Amino acid sequence: MSEIGLTARPADAVVSAWFRARRQIGERDRGEIIALLQALLRHHARLGWWLERHGRRDTPRNRLLTWLTLAERRSLTQMQRLFSGAKFAPAALTEPEQTLMVKLHGGTINHPAMPEEVCLECPDWAAEALRRRFGEDFAAEMTALLTPAPLDLRVNTLKSTRAAALRGLQELGLSAELSQRAPHGIRVRERPSLARLVALKNGEIEIQDEGSQLVALLVDARPGDRVVDFCAGAGGKTLAMAAQMTNKGRIIACDINEGRLKRCAERARRAGLQNAETRLLTSETDRWVKRHKGSFDRVLVDAPCSGTGTWRRNPDARWSTPQEQGLDGLAALQARILASAARLVKSGGRLVYATCSLLSEENEVQVAAFLATHPEFRVVPLSEAAPQIRGSAHPDYLSLTPARHDTDGFFAAVLSRQVQPEAGPA
Structure with missing residues (x-):
């Protein structure tokens, strides 16, 4: 728990590394440890609120003691047995820790005096934007984000x-x-x-989350097509699109992270894919993009984003402000990536812009800004792009939310580069 708070790495990566160094821990114990860690992460704001209320330091150990007392209803006697200081047991409880548990005894994890954002585990940096997006559905959507993902x-x-x-x-x-x-x-x-x-x-x-599968479906990659997954990461959508192409054509997974691309290549081999390859880029404006201008039938831009749609799957992510430059800087990066990747789309080809964000600033607003400066592209409404997908929260774009669709939060806009008329004889 303490290492998660000190590193920028996702919690699941930290946990995996921790277990690899402790292979003696059995499967059952691993499951219990992971469940406890997830509970602490899903109640991060509320546990912090209780510690502040009682004037205690916000440490991983104090959070654990608070959780066990309020949520699991452990008595002081039970806690003294658990925290005995014996071999493989946590250090014995100090007098101030025992005093804290006495004060917490009989309470619940929620309290009427808690601000709504604390009860809903909504961080300050995202609260205003999420309230604008959901309005009266804000509480329902935030509550859904607190439930573990299937x-x-x-x-x-x-x-x-x-x-x-x-x-x-x-x-x-x-x-x-x-x-x-x-x-x-x-x-x-x-x-x-x-x-x-x-x-x-x-x-x-x-x-692969169901919403992510639908994003890949929207690309409509067909056998024989030339396809680019511009921000491929570890390749989940690359694999889905390559399978749609039945191993025919060519799909290139691009990313600026070599480690993620190696993982993508490993997964592609395991999946039996022969039409997928990887391409390491130096940036969104890598010279490779210019050299392949107008060469691809389909281009997917699964842009780096705030990740607000994945909070039920990655509860630790909500407490990390996106990127060092904040939401404005992230939106600027998304705009640059989208504009650069659009150069790869050939006349009549399809460009899909997607995020796992619930924030309009990263989604509809981003697409509107792109269209304003790229009149050669038009929106392909969802009813035309994928009529089999119904129930989207937006009439033209794919818009999925945990409360309405029981998926991660996803957004995807399908854009088409209009066919340019051939020049007539001089």
């Missing part, structure tokens, strides 16, 4: 079928069902040990 899987149609994958999961005793919107998706309502999922190891299935 395990969403995408079936790799190059290696399996959804029926076969679903049957395999159910034979493991898992509560698995077909996704409501994604045609190759399966949702598991519990958190199984991933080591049990042989289909995950051999590339028959991939972990």
